[in-house]
Amino acid sequence: MGGKKTRITNHIRRIRLARTDLTQAELARCVGATRQTIISIEGQKYAPSLELAFRIAHTLGEPIEEVFTFDPSGLEI
Amino acid sequence: MGGKKTRITNHIRRIRLARTDLTQAELARCVGATRQTIISIEGQKYAPSLELAFRIAHTLGEPIEEVFTFDPSGLEI
DNA sequence: AACAAATGTAAAGTATTTTTTACATCACTT
C-alpha cells in the first residue's frame, strides 16, 4: 500500500538543470518516456527501471552511479 | 504479449562464476531476492529493477556498467 | 543405485513502474 521505499536516490533534476537545458518534457522525449514518468522519478516517487535509468544517465551525459545513488543498508528487515 | 525486449544485457553468470563462488541461491540471498529471480535475470528473461541491479553489482564487486550493458539503439519506433 | 546440490521450467499471484488523460499553478510575454 504505502509503496516499499526504494533505497535509490536520484539527482536528475540537479544534473538536468546544471548540465543541460532540457525541460522535463524534452528529457522525457529523449529517453522515450512520458513527462509524467520524469516528474514522478524526479520527485523520488519511485526508482526507474534499469533501462530507463541507463537512458536518463546517457542523455544527461553522466555515468549511472552519478545520477542514481544506492543506500546499501543491509537486507530489508 | 511477447514482452517488450529489454535492451539490457547482463553478464551476471560469467562474473558470478569468474569472480565469486556464489551459487544462484546464495547470490539471491545476498541481494534479498529469490532464486527464481536470479535464474530469470541470468537467463535474460527480463532486466532487474535499478535497485536489484545495484545490489547484484555490489555483491559481485563490479560497477553496474560492467555487469549490465545497454544497447543504446535509438528510441523504439 | 541412491542421494544431494545446483540449475531449470512453469504458472499464478503480488508489487512496482509506466502510460494515459485531465486538470491546476506559476512565471513570463504580449
Added chain:
DNA sequence: AAGTGATGTAAAAAATACTTTACATTTGTT
C-alpha cells in the same frame, strides 16, 4: 488580461518485475 511554456497532482489502466510453490534435469558423491 489573455496566452504560452514549464511544472505539478491525481487516478485508473497497462506493462513489467518479483515471489511463491511445485516439480524436472543434471552432476557429482557415497
